[in-house]
Amino acid sequence: MSDNHKHGHHISTPAQLWAVGGALIVLTIVTVLFARVIHLPYPFNIITALAIAFTKAGLVAAFFMNLYWDVKFNLMLLIASLAFFILMVAITLLDTLYRIEVVPSF
Amino acid sequence: MANHSSTHPAHVQHHFVDSEQQFDSAKMGMWVFIVNEVLFFGGLFCAYIVFRTWYPDLFTQAATQLDTFWGAVNTVVLIGSSLTVAMAIRSAQKNQQRGLEINLLITIALACVFLVIKYFEYSHKIHIGILPGAENYTFEGIDHPLAHVFFGIYYIMTGVHGLHVIVGIGLMLWIYFRARKGEFGSEYYTPVEITGLYWHLVDLIWIFLFPLLYLIE
Amino acid sequence: MATAEATTKTLKVQRFKPSENPTNTYLTDEKGVWAWMTTVDHKKIGIMYLVAVAFFFALGGFLAIALRTKLLTGASIDFIDADAYNQLFTLHGAIMVFFVLVPSIPAALGNFIMPMQLGAKDVAFPRLNLASFYIYVVGAIFTFIALALNGLDTGWTFYTPYSTESGSSVIWVTTGVFILGFSSILTGTNFITTIHKLRAPGITWSKLPLNIWALYATSVIQVLATPVLAITLLLLIMERWLGIGIFDPAMGGDPVLFQHFFWFYSHPAVYIMIVPGFGIISEVISTFSKKTVFGYWAIALSSLAIAFIGFLVWGHHMFTSGQSAVATTVFSFLTFLVGIPTGIKIFNWVATLYKGSIKMDTPMLYVFIFLFLFSIGGFTGIMLGTLSVNIHLHDTYYVVAHFHYVMMGGTLIALLAGLHYWWPKMTGKMYNERLGKVSAVLIFIGFNVTFLPQFVMGSQGMPRRYYNYIDQFAPFHQTSTIGSYILGVGFLIMLYYLLHSLFRGEKAPANPWGSRALEWQATSPPDFHNFGHTPVVIHGPYDYHQPMEEFQLGIAVDTNGHGKDTHVEPDDPELDKWKNYSLG
Ligand code: HEM
Numbered sequence: 080m081s082d083n084h085k086h087g088h089h090i091s092t093p094a095q096l097w098a099v100g101g102a103l104i105v106l107t108i109v110t111v112l113f114a115r116v117i118h119l120p121y122p123f124n125i126i127t128a129l130a131i132a133f134t135k136a137g138l139v140a141a142f143f144m145n146l147y148w149d150v151k152f153n154l155m156l157l158i159a160s161l162a163f164f165i166l167m168v169a170i171t172l173l174d175t176l177y178r179i180e181v182v183p184s185f
Numbered sequence: 186m187a188n189h190s191s192t193h194p195a196h197v198q199h200h201f202v203d204s205e206q207q208f209d210s211a212k213m214g215m216w217v218f219i220v221n222e223v224l225f226f227g228g229l230f231c232a233y234i235v236f237r238t239w240y241p242d243l244f245t246q247a248a249t250q251l252d253t254f255w256g257a258v259n260t261v262v263l264i265g266s267s268l269t270v271a272m273a274i275r276s277a278q279k280n281q282q283r284g285l286e287i288n289l290l291i292t293i294a295l296a297c298v299f300l301v302i303k304y305f306e307y308s309h310k311i312h313i314g315i316l317p318g319a320e321n322y323t324f325e326g327i328d329h330p331l332a333h334v335f336f337g338i339y340y341i342m343t344g345v346h347g348l349h350v351i352v353g354i355g356l357m358l359w360i361y362f363r364a365r366k367g368e369f370g371s372e373y374y375t376p377v378e379i380t381g382l383y384w385h386l387v388d389l390i391w392i393f394l395f396p397l398l399y400l401i402e
Numbered sequence: 403m404a405t406a407e408a409t410t411k412t413l414k415v416q417r418f419k420p421s422e423n424p425t426n427t428y429l430t431d432e433k434g435v436w437a438w439m440t441t442v443d444h445k446k447i448g449i450m451y452l453v454a455v456a457f458f459f460a461l462g463g464f465l466a467i468a469l470r471t472k473l474l475t476g477a478s479i480d481f482i483d484a485d486a487y488n489q490l491f492t493l494h495g496a497i498m499v500f501f502v503l504v505p506s507i508p509a510a511l512g513n514f515i516m517p518m519q520l521g522a523k524d525v526a527f528p529r530l531n532l533a534s535f536y537i538y539v540v541g542a543i544f545t546f547i548a549l550a551l552n553g554l555d556t557g558w559t560f561y562t563p564y565s566t567e568s569g570s571s572v573i574w575v576t577t578g579v580f581i582l583g584f585s586s587i588l589t590g591t592n593f594i595t596t597i598h599k600l601r602a603p604g605i606t607w608s609k610l611p612l613n614i615w616a617l618y619a620t621s622v623i624q625v626l627a628t629p630v631l632a633i634t635l636l637l638l639i640m641e642r643w644l645g646i647g648i649f650d651p652a653m654g655g656d657p658v659l660f661q662h663f664f665w666f667y668s669h670p671a672v673y674i675m676i677v678p679g680f681g682i683i684s685e686v687i688s689t690f691s692k693k694t695v696f697g698y699w700a701i702a703l704s705s706l707a708i709a710f711i712g713f714l715v716w717g718h719h720m721f722t723s724g725q726s727a728v729a730t731t732v733f734s735f736l737t738f739l740v741g742i743p744t745g746i747k748i749f750n751w752v753a754t755l756y757k758g759s760i761k762m763d764t765p766m767l768y769v770f771i772f773l774f775l776f777s778i779g780g781f782t783g784i785m786l787g788t789l790s791v792n793i794h795l796h797d798t799y800y801v802v803a804h805f806h807y808v809m810m811g812g813t814l815i816a817l818l819a820g821l822h823y824w825w826p827k828m829t830g831k832m833y834n835e836r837l838g839k840v841s842a843v844l845i846f847i848g849f850n851v852t853f854l855p856q857f858v859m860g861s862q863g864m865p866r867r868y869y870n871y872i873d874q875f876a877p878f879h880q881t882s883t884i885g886s887y888i889l890g891v892g893f894l895i896m897l898y899y900l901l902h903s904l905f906r907g908e909k910a911p912a913n914p915w916g917s918r919a920l921e922w923q924a925t926s927p928p929d930f931h932n933f934g935h936t937p938v939v940i941h942g943p944y945d946y947h948q949p950m951e952e953f954q955l956g957i958a959v960d961t962n963g964h965g966k967d968t969h970v971e972p973d974d975p976e977l978d979k980w981k982n983y984s985l986g
């Protein structure tokens with residue numbers, strides 16, 4: 080690893096970057112294959128699609144956005160933003176999933 | 186501010202102690218901004234999820250109108266541009282002036298390819314009557330009373346994302362012209378780094394939009 | 403900043419006593435309108451925000467007086483008919499929330515004070531700071547365009563479906579507020595980074611003034627919540643323009659979803675308004691009791707706790723909206739939790755007063771007013787959060803009284819405390835103390851006469867946002883109107899003595915209140931670069947048991963100093979012990 084001593088200044092090698100790019104493209108093909116050729120039953124289709132998407136996002140964040148080498152605070156920021164997003168969705172669903180009528184008539 | 190001492194390099198603004206502090210601040214500022222972007226798109230994803238849990242049929246039927254092939258191509262295009270922008274940062278860190286300029290140009294070109302493909306997708310839809318809004322929507326191929334709602338969500342999500350792509354192109358052009366003037370190198374490449382972070386974010390969001398909009402069934 | 407090798411470094415420090423007669427200040431450097439408009443100096447930007455906020459406050463206040471005057475009678479009167487009434491309360495609310503309270507403390511006072519409290523020369527991104535100000539101005543212009551066209555009559559909450567049908571200029575205002583949101587987001591981003599990265603040597607997290615903790619918590623909320631408002635307004639604009647069918651039931655959308663989105667921002671937004679006020683209260687209460695604040699960490703961390711819990715309770719605005727029973731129950735329960743960190747703060751402030759040497763100057767008077775009014779506001783909030791009670795009280799004047807007690811009795815009074823507290827620092831002038839007290843007392847009396855009756859009539863069933871009322875409520879409405887006139891007089895007196903002080907006021911000393919806080923160790927008004935030196939901090943900001951000299955230290959040989967007007971006392975034998983101070 081051609082790591083720099085000062086944090087925040089990691090320099091990736093071209094090989095590393097290409098490997099990550101390649102992995103992302105392979106995962107894209109895999110996810111299309113799962114959806115269009117293999118046809119998993121619900122809910123496994125959604126689970127695999129999201130799992131692949133999160134893996135890809137993790138790769139981008141860790142190696143393109145350098146979070147893997149960066150100060151942990153920036154990683155914390157990203158995780159916190161996701162946590163608040165999940166909070167927003169979860170609490171909203173607490174209403175929308177448990178209504179007597181989906182859209183109450185007015 | 187005449188009395189800058191000689192120990193202060195030109196690119197360091199007067200309120201920072203040194204280059205390191207300026208770099209760290211800029212990067213952290215960008216990450217905080219990314220938090221804000223995540224929640225900005227988060228609102229849209231939330232609307233998507235709520236409507237999807239209410240009307241699962243609507244989503245599986247309507248998604249057949251989206252072209253998986255071109256969606257996948259666009260995914261690959263954006264991943265490629267993410268790769269080149271990372272290479273651009275590396276070139277700057279290594280003082281490789283040519284590499285920096287070429288990688289930036291490729292990134293801009295790929296971003297334009299993305300927009301062109303998006304343009305063809307939009308115009309095809311508009312042509313067959315898939316327009317945003319209940320009254321404008323005239324397509325009859327989907328047998329669901331709320332078909333226009335799905336496409337409303339589709340247009341807004343991809344539209345807002347497309348807007349981010351356009352902003353990204355603008356930023357990268359700006360970086361490119363500054364790079365041509367030789368402003369960046371291993372000592373100072375902060376703007377390249379934070380523009381890169383922004384561009385990766387645009388890629389990240391598409392990574393989720395693609396399966397959620399195109400691949401669901 | 404903490405590199406692993408250098409855990410301790412030795413700094414040469416010396417005392418820098420602020421000059422009482424600075425010749426060079428931020429007001430004398432870079433003069434002229436153009437220099438002000440293009441400045442990136444956080445102090446000037448803070449002042450520009452302050453002027454803008456004061457302007458909008460006057461405008462919103464004028465609308466409020468018009469509303470109250472109308473409500474002297476239930477009948478229709480010439481100049482305000484039912485439609486005009488709807489416009490007036492909408493604009494009053496929207497202006498006070500979006501243009502006054504949200505930017506007031508962070509962007510105006512915070513901008514000025516925060517870098518000084520950190521010993522920094524500026525915020526992390528000064529140009530972005532100026533951009534935030536102009537974005538605010540552009541947002542304001544959009545709102546004025548709306549006023550010139552058809553105004554706005556949806557209430558400040560823009561609820562669908564009415565906002566998609568109303569004939570007023572909804573798109574203009576929502577676009578304006580959308581733009582305004584970016585100003586708020588960028589300010590928050592800037593502040594978070596500044597607090598993390600630009601602290602002077604020695605300012606560890608445990609030596610951070612509580613005002614900074616409060617601004618930090620506020621910025622966190624701004625960054626997390628405001629983008630959701632932005633997307634909500636964008637969707638609303640699309641709904642109105644194209645009818646995309648997300649919020650409008652006529653198009654297949656769900657209006658309750660709009661309320662979820664709106665309150666996901668707007669409940670945290672009430673904390674964007676009040677939490678910076680908490681910061682001011684902590685500063686003022688300690689300075690005027692000459693005492694360490696009681697429970698430093700309790701106050702600091704409760705700000706963060708409020709920021710977090712504030713995100714979990716938004717549904718208490720929607721108990722009667724048709725939201726599911728599960729959600730209402732959960733939201734009601736969570737709402738009670740918010741009261742805990744707020745209560746912790748109140749207890750700690752009161753404990754700070756205990757055995758302090760309290761000096762009742764105008765800022766402190768406002769702190770007492772705050773404690774009294776905000777407690778009432780908070781308690782009534784808890785009552786409103788009780789599910790069964792809320793069904794009765796929702797959309798009545800009781801809610802109106804609640805939020806005025808917290809927003810005006812809380813945020814605005816805290817703003818006034820801060821304004822009076824930092825006025826000498828910002829302007830270099832003292833105001834008339836006697837008139838200051840008179841106007842504070844008038845505002846206190848006027849406020850209670852205006853809003854206390856609203857609790858009563860609300861609980862008796864007077865709905866909010868109504869143009870008309872039955873005779874039973876006439877005495878309450880009339881008392882309330884009289885109170886609003888008293889309030890108005892109080893503010894006019896304040897305007898008078900503050901302007902007077904600007905032009906004829908006595909010169910302010912560098913530290914008129916004898917505070918230990920860092921911003922008071924600069925000259926009044928401060929140097930263009932805040933301090934002529936890089937400050938070094940060795941004590942907490944409220945360590946009143948330590949001598950003043952030890953709060954005036956700075957790096958002795960500064961490679962990047964700018965200032966001229968600091969009086970250096972290198973030969974003070976008493977301070978020799980600081981000559982080689984180790985920072986852990
Ligand atoms: C102890 C903390 C608080 C609690 C438990 C609380 C609770 C509530 C509840 C339950 C309501 C809904 C009433 C209804 O419409 O039926 C409400 C309304 C409101 N609260 Fe609070 N509140 C608290 C603090 C605050 C603070 C600090 C502010 C602002 C600085 C604030 C501003 C408002 C506003 C503006 C409304 C009315 C919104 C509208 O419908 O126009 N509240 N509060």
Ligand SMILES: [Cu+2]
Pocket residue numbers: 668669672715716718719
């Ligand atoms: Cu609330």
